[in-house]
Amino acid sequence: MNLSFYPVDITYEVKDGKPIIKLFGRTTDGKQVCVLDDSFEPYFYVQGTVSEKKLESVQKDEFKVVRVEKCKKNVNEKEEDLFKVIVNIPKGVPVLKEIIVDMTGVKKVYEYDILFTRRYLLDKKIVPLTKTKVVGEKIAANCKVDCIKAKSIKKESDEIIEPRIVALDIETYNPDNSLNAKKNPIIILGLYGDNFSRVVTWKKFKTSNKYIEFVSSEADMLQRFAELITEYQPDIITGYFTDGFDFPYIVERAKINKVELDVGLDYSTIDIRGRTRKEASITGIAHVDIFKFIIRVIARSLKTDQYSLNAVANELLGATKHDVDIEHLFDVWDKGGKNIEQYCEYNLQDCKLTYDLTIKLLPNLIEFVRIIGLPIFDVNRMSFSTFVEWYLIKKAQEFNEIILSKPGHNEERERMHDRIQGAFVYEPKPGLYEKIVVFDYRSLYPSIIASLNISKGLVNCKCCKKASRINTDRGEFWFCTKQKGFFSEIISELITHRAKIKKELKQKQNPLLAAQVEALKVLANSFYGYLGFAPARWYCIECAESTTAWARHYIHKAIDSAKKEGFDVLYSDTDSVFVQLGKKSKKDALDWVKKINDDLPGLMELEFEGFYPAGLFVATKASESGAKKKYALLDEKKHITIKGFEAVRRNWSIIAKEVQQEVLRLVLNEKNTENAKKFVRETIEDLRANKIPVEKVVIRTELSKTVEGYSTVSPHVAAAKRMEKDGKKVSGGTIVSYVVTKGKGKIRDKVKLPHEVKQKDYDGEYYIDHQILPGVERIFDVLDVHIDELTKNTKQKTLEHF
DNA sequence: CATATCTGCTTACC
């Protein structure tokens, strides 16, 4: 029979000494299937002078070499003769590799650490979630869905599945605030999908909510959960932090209640792997923990600095969680009755938000699946470096390159000491400027890697005398010009591919194309960081060092040229140049850029970023010199871009940020220094009189480790200690909120938690001197306003002074 | 003992 299907999940089993790949997915007519392929063999590569016979005879326990083939492959971009050693079962690869690596004549072994299922997808060029053609026969097997034994299997088209998704969330009984799965049961479990809402709980109350379903015990609830999943037949189960919390909790409670959760399509249960970084998987269904994708990939493009479901849903969906007192759920549960209902509604809302977030981010996630070629489960849990690495691995096949091995423990440790010189930052002269034009190099690092052929195998070749050379702290480097580099060529393809899609996107808006453009940008921008990332297979410190050195070369070139042309250069950071037009026109600036671009190699380009009628640079706190990475720009639509100022930093109180932002607005937009002064004075008086509400004086700081890990007790650590006293758990990643109150001693001695203080308790003087004034002082300096003018004629200080 | 400088820490920018 012939069929087309979209693979969702992949696994393998060994039967009669032979591995069988199992691809779970959905057919084009919407039925779930499992496609079996027993034709794929595990293998790895051997380099050296050793006889094939000898290699063929290697075996240990049930593992043995099946066959050896001679082949030619590029090892670090140079062609070599290698042996492809084919092995009977996947688990034999690492075992037999260990024996072979010690044989005389063997120089090196490669590609022994590529997971069998991933290798299958890459070699067969099958892309998960993408239409795949199968010829085969239906066979009987212990499986919830039809099983097809494949005769042939291959990618059919780029068409993508519209997956069936269900979101999961649980609420637990939690009297001691400890989230202890061994002790406390799950009391509410919710699911939300396409036209599907269900909340299961095991205490009855009167309700007209049709989606609430009552069972008689936690065990029955877990059983019901398994049934509902089986009935709904999702391709994807999604959740928010379900890897770390919900699934491990469910599995633990199932164990205690002796409930068999056979949700896997092959009747297997939920598998929890890892201790500190847990991952939950279900055979045949892709478990997406959308929190992981958000925190690792999406986070830096979000405004929020908190990644709670509420904060993220608020920003991405404009929706919020239901407001219930979740800490007292246990109390309400104990008392029973109608009050439990609001928690069921809350639970379903969380499921819905998670579902909607997944729907919203799925195009981006799927884009990475298409680029990398691995299952959505894997891609969901990857970070930037792994994206780059797996993209390189996929491309290695095309380029006939050997996949380099990961560094050993010691080598990785040594690499950690390697430091490279980074970007150049121009020191601005503090001041209020007019008519500013900003230019920046488009994708500077990627375009340098592509244009200068920067690639690990080409460093300082013996053959090229004419190659452009660059001086660095590590010495002089150049890259072979006689061949296209593996690394540079891949990034070059990415850039041109992205430019093409971006053009298409301009013609017709399309969320999938937008996701593709975004994914390619993220990927390209990660290539440079990857070069200097210690665990990387294609680690190349000379490449990284050269990339930044060339970047410094080209930014200086732009700065010098702008100056020569008669522009005042105000500022520059890494890839940007800020110039003041002065008597020159916008057209003069654009003409100048054209001239620069004529001289640039390959894909490099200096772009016009924007025109700003006004901009402000300030001095640093410590000296008279201009502060880098700290400025504000006003655009023609009166919108202000604030960079680096306290107003955009998380660990400043809201009042300090608001005042600074307003001062910047009054200065840049309205050019009204008097109003700015007045505004600050008024705030100062309000703080003295404790008229500002407590929420606005709360300071939030993230704990980077546990309290014991700190050598000094700073205010946020003191606050964390108070939280611990309250019975709250704090650890690395916890955001600590505190208020500085009136009193004696160090600031840490005056720190209290927000709920402990009344409005009259906070120390207005502290907030004036340490939060308000530091934020506006440098701004007023630029306007020649002395700080005394801000504080003096507020009543108290005046009296004190005289 | 007061002041200057250093260190640890957090969070920004690119």
Next chain:
DNA sequence: ACTGGTAAGCAGATACG
């Protein structure tokens, strides 16, 4: 919680005269 370096600025710790 596994991309990189550059930079500002606070609070506490320590050195210095």
